[in-house]
Amino acid sequence: MSTEGEFELIARLAPFLATGGDDLVVGSGDDAAVLDLDGRGVCLAVDVLVDEVHFRRDLSSLADVGWKAVAVNCSDIAAMGATPTVAVVGLCRPASVSGEEIEELYRGMSEACERWGLRLVGGDTVSSQALALSVTVMGDVEPAKAVRRSGARAGDRLVVVGALGAAAAALAGFRAGLDVSDELLAAHRRPIAHVEAGTALANAGATAMIDVSDGFGADLLHICEASEVGALVDAASLPAGVGVAAVAVQLGRDPLEFVAGGGDDYALLAAVPPDAADQIAAALGGAVVGEVTEGGVATLRMGDGTTRDLAGMGWDHYADAGEQA
Amino acid sequence: MSTEGEFELIARLAPFLATGGDDLVVGSGDDAAVLDLDGRGVCLAVDVLVDEVHFRRDLSSLADVGWKAVAVNCSDIAAMGATPTVAVVGLCRPASVSGEEIEELYRGMSEACERWGLRLVGGDTVSSQALALSVTVMGDVEPAKAVRRSGARAGDRLVVVGALGAAAAALAGFRAGLDVSDELLAAHRRPIAHVEAGTALANAGATAMIDVSDGFGADLLHICEASEVGALVDAASLPAGVGVAAVAVQLGRDPLEFVAGGGDDYALLAAVPPDAADQIAAALGGAVVGEVTEGGVATLRMGDGTTRDLAGMGWDHYADAGEQA
Numbered sequence: 001m002s003t004e005g006e007f008e009l010i011a012r013l014a015p016f017l018a019t020g021g022d023d024l025v026v027g028s029g030d031d032a033a034v035l036d037l038d039g040r041g042v043c044l045a046v047d048v049l050v051d052e053v054h055f056r057r058d059l060s061s062l063a064d065v066g067w068k069a070v071a072v073n074c075s076d077i078a079a080m081g082a083t084p085t086v087a088v089v090g091l092c093r094p095a096s097v098s099g100e101e102i103e104e105l106y107r108g109m110s111e112a113c114e115r116w117g118l119r120l121v122g123g124d125t126v127s128s129q130a131l132a133l134s135v136t137v138m139g140d141v142e143p144a145k146a147v148r149r150s151g152a153r154a155g156d157r158l159v160v161v162g163a164l165g166a167a168a169a170a171l172a173g174f175r176a177g178l179d180v181s182d183e184l185l186a187a188h189r190r191p192i193a194h195v196e197a198g199t200a201l202a203n204a205g206a207t208a209m210i211d212v213s214d215g216f217g218a219d220l221l222h223i224c225e226a227s228e229v230g231a232l233v234d235a236a237s238l239p240a241g242v243g244v245a246a247v248a249v250q251l252g253r254d255p256l257e258f259v260a261g262g263g264d265d266y267a268l269l270a271a272v273p274p275d276a277a278d279q280i281a282a283a284l285g286g287a288v289v290g291e292v293t294e295g296g297v298a299t300l301r302m303g304d305g306t307t308r309d310l311a312g313m314g315w316d317h318y319a320d321a322g323e324q325a
Numbered sequence: 326m327s328t329e330g331e332f333e334l335i336a337r338l339a340p341f342l343a344t345g346g347d348d349l350v351v352g353s354g355d356d357a358a359v360l361d362l363d364g365r366g367v368c369l370a371v372d373v374l375v376d377e378v379h380f381r382r383d384l385s386s387l388a389d390v391g392w393k394a395v396a397v398n399c400s401d402i403a404a405m406g407a408t409p410t411v412a413v414v415g416l417c418r419p420a421s422v423s424g425e426e427i428e429e430l431y432r433g434m435s436e437a438c439e440r441w442g443l444r445l446v447g448g449d450t451v452s453s454q455a456l457a458l459s460v461t462v463m464g465d466v467e468p469a470k471a472v473r474r475s476g477a478r479a480g481d482r483l484v485v486v487g488a489l490g491a492a493a494a495a496l497a498g499f500r501a502g503l504d505v506s507d508e509l510l511a512a513h514r515r516p517i518a519h520v521e522a523g524t525a526l527a528n529a530g531a532t533a534m535i536d537v538s539d540g541f542g543a544d545l546l547h548i549c550e551a552s553e554v555g556a557l558v559d560a561a562s563l564p565a566g567v568g569v570a571a572v573a574v575q576l577g578r579d580p581l582e583f584v585a586g587g588g589d590d591y592a593l594l595a596a597v598p599p600d601a602a603d604q605i606a607a608a609l610g611g612a613v614v615g616e617v618t619e620g621g622v623a624t625l626r627m628g629d630g631t632t633r634d635l636a637g638m639g640w641d642h643y644a645d646a647g648e649q650a
Contacts (some may be wrong), residue, residue, distance in 0.1 A: 005424075009450065012428050016435040018444035024411070033446035035411055037465070044446065044463060048415035050453045086349070088359055090373040090459030091414060103337050110341040119343035121358035121369065124459075125334060128375045134415030134459030138369060140362070158385045185536075273463075 006205070018085065025143045029226075030150075031079035031211055036143040043139035043146070045076035048280070051068040062101050064189040066108025072117045072162070072213065073137035074193035079211040080148075081202025082141035083195060084118040089135050091129030116195050139212040145202050147270070152208035152227035154294045157204075157277030161268045161286035162195040163187070164216050165255065166241025166264025173247040184243040191266040197284045198268055202281040205217055206270040215263035217298070217310045221269065224298050231298040233290035233310070239267075260300065351467045354551075355475075356404040356536055360466040365599025368464030368471070370401035377454040384499055389424050389514040390458070391433025397538065398462035399441045399518035400591040404536040405473075406527025407466035408520060409443040414460050417453030431457070441520050469525050472595070477533035477552035479619045482602030485592045486522040486530075486611035488512070489541050490580065491566025498572040504515070509568040516591040522609045523593055529605040531595040540588040542635045548596065549623050556623040558615035558635070560585070564592075585625065586638065 017028035025041060026034035032045035048054055049069050060068070069228065070087060077084045089109065092100060102125070115122050166187035173180040174188075193211075201209060208227050218236065220231055240259045247256040256299045271292050272280060282290045290301075298310040341352035344413040351359035354606065357370035370396065374380055375469040380390050381616060394411060402409045413435065418427060427450070438445050491512035499513075518536075526534060533552050537544045541563065545556055566586045596617050597605060606613045615626075625633040 006450075009424055009427060012424055012568065013431050013448075016328065016431040017448075018411075018443055018446050024444060024446065028445070028447045033411060033413070035446075035463070036369065037362060040362045040365060042463070043366055044413050044461070045457075046413040046415045046447060046449050046461060048417060048449045048451045048459065050417060050451050053452050058337060086343075086358060086369060088358070088369050088371040088461055090371045090461070092373060092417070092455070092457050092459075093374060098335055099337055102334060106338050108343040120341055120353070121343050122371060123338075123342075124371050124373045125458075126373045126375050127378050128457060130417070130454040130456050132417050132453055132457060133416075134371075134373065134453075134461075136371060136413055136415070136461035138360070138367070139462070140464070162614060185418075188527075276338075301533045 007248050016304050026146055026148055030148055031076040032139065034080060034141060034143060034146045037321040041141040041143035041146055043080050043082040043141055044136065045073045046134060046136045047072045048132060048134045050230045052199050061187045062104040063108030065307050066105040067112040067190050069133045069135040070109050070112035071193045072266060074195055075134050075211040077137055077139035078193050078195040078198030079209050079268060080139065080146050080298045081142055081198050081209065082139035082146065083199060084139045085211060086114050086119050086121045087113060087135055087137045088121060089123040089124060089133055091125040091131040092130060093125055094129055094131055097131055103271050116193060117281035146208040147206050148204050149208050149210050149223050150224035152223055152229050152271035152292045154229055155274055156207055156292040158231060158233065158290045158292065159270045159272050159277055159286050160239055160282045160289050161194050161202065161284045162265060163239055163241035164212065164265050164267055165244040165258030165262045167191065167264035168250065169244040169258040171284055172251060176251055178247065179251055180247065181243055187241055188264065193266055194268045200284055201270045201272065203270065204272060204276045206272050207268040209268060212265040212267040212269055213263060215261045217260045219269055219314060220298055221311055224296060228296065230293040230295040233300050235300050236303050237287055239287045252304050350565055351471055351473055353553040355382045355473055356401040356463065358397055359466060359471045360403060364468065364646065365514050367469035368402050368405050368407040368466055369461065370398045371459060371461045372397045372459060373459045374573050385514045387429040388433030391430040392437040394458045394460040394514050395434050395437035396516045396518045397591060398460050399520055400536040401460055402464035402522040403518050403523030404534050404593060405464065405466055405471050406469065406523050406534065407452040407464035408524060409462050409464045411444050411446045412438060412460055412462045412610060413446060414448040414531055414644065416448060416450040417455060417457040418450055419454055419456055422456055437650060441518060448573045470532040471525050474533050474535050474548050474551035475643050476552050476616045477548055477596035479554055479617050480599055481532055481596035481617040482599050483596050483615045483617065484496055484526065484595045484602055484606045484611050485614050487590060488566035489537065489570040489590050490566055490583030490587045491593055492516060492589035494569040494583040497567050501576055503572065503575055505572065506568055512566055517589055519593045526593065526595045526597065526605060527608055529597060529601045531597050534593060534595040537590040537592040537594055538588060540583045540586045541594065542638060544594055545623055546636055549621060553594065553621065555618040555620040556615055557618050558625050560625050561628050562614045
């Protein structure tokens, strides 16, 4: 689906989605919804992975796919400052997929559940033409501590935890037939959700947070739009994944295309008050990459002092490449 | 998928699914999982509907399909004695399905959400070859009042709320080219979740409960297996849907095939202590259809006094027909 089509669809469906009110602390349009149950905040996030759209079986094992389906949801939960608790899975199974293969998929989900301390508590497996998994993860958060996309304020620092560009570079290199390292491929196959970091950023007073799934630039713009702010980012400070630059050189592409435009990173991007940013970034092995500004423009400052408008950089096709296998 | 294949798959995946313990009041293997959050019980149920497997677009509008995806999950929540609160949807969308059609699907989900008082709080829409919806519904229940499949005791009465056989008869009639009434077709297109009845049955002390999705006989056997009990059911007391008998006559089939074997009913079947059964059944417009017995045999007593073993009645293909469009 094109990015334009996606925006149109979101607008079309908005009237049917609850955005908040009463006990609905966070509604549709954020990384996860949050419901306040007498002081316990319950988060809910859903992500769907489809064969040949989000993964390809010559690159990822079904255990990898299962892992990823849980991990990307845990990343959404982390971006609220929440902790995942349980998951359920809706599985569309073509007749060509054997019981052993479904078991492998579940093993991968189970490994990811163990990694992030949640439990797989149910599912529905149905016949279908295409293999697809829809995983829903529930999370736990103090309602008052849930971090939306919409709270960033001018002067806040932008903190990134996790590496950028690795998943997109791995996929691009694999597609081009390069000899991509297993370490780099792992960024695509078995992404890491930064759950502990999400909680720590929330506790450090993060005013807005998102997980980087569409690409750093696109997700920063999501925060800017929701918070009605701008941003100034130092390109040199963006934490590129190990091996990204080498793949870019071999492909004759600018590493920034992967780092700022790639997607599928599952890093966390947070706006943090200036007096807390350096300390929390250092504690989490993250990076302060820029700051929140007045106005709606998100600017990337290059090493040579020139600036570029993040919204106009036209990385959509790389973002697509990052999201689509 | 054949019933045999489904049982094998369930056994294969069991090691990866949490069945309970600690704060997990009800784990995998019931209508919904229940987590105890400091005294608030949170239910989670998931169901997937796939085009040409669970619905056919010459019979159901996409608004019907959206309604049904929410309703069948609300029925699972109802079978725990819980009340649905919020839903999220994972939607697999082929390029051939327009934005208007997706909007129609959401409108149907929204109508069902309004009917049962829950809110649609998020979703993920992805490209796919086949149209499929995976809806997850969260529910609210006092943890101590959550009704499992496993608590039925010999002497309890079996109570059914809702009509049996209508959805399966509607589908069979439609397939055979009969002139099926809109009222009967509605049982297939827009099933009703008996949420208020589920809560009332729980409050009346129901010891076990399930929603009838696989067919009355199959779901009664699920309660018998989970509770390690048997059952004796009066065939004449089963509440057949209006118009079921007429379709059966036209097709030259026994109405009981639809009523006890059909599936897709979303009636509730509960085991209720004998002193409470008649009163609660009457209050809910339901029927007392039999009783729970010692031992593992589920018996259907026919009008002529003969008996049949429900487990051996070989309705699997009708159950399949009920679940598959």
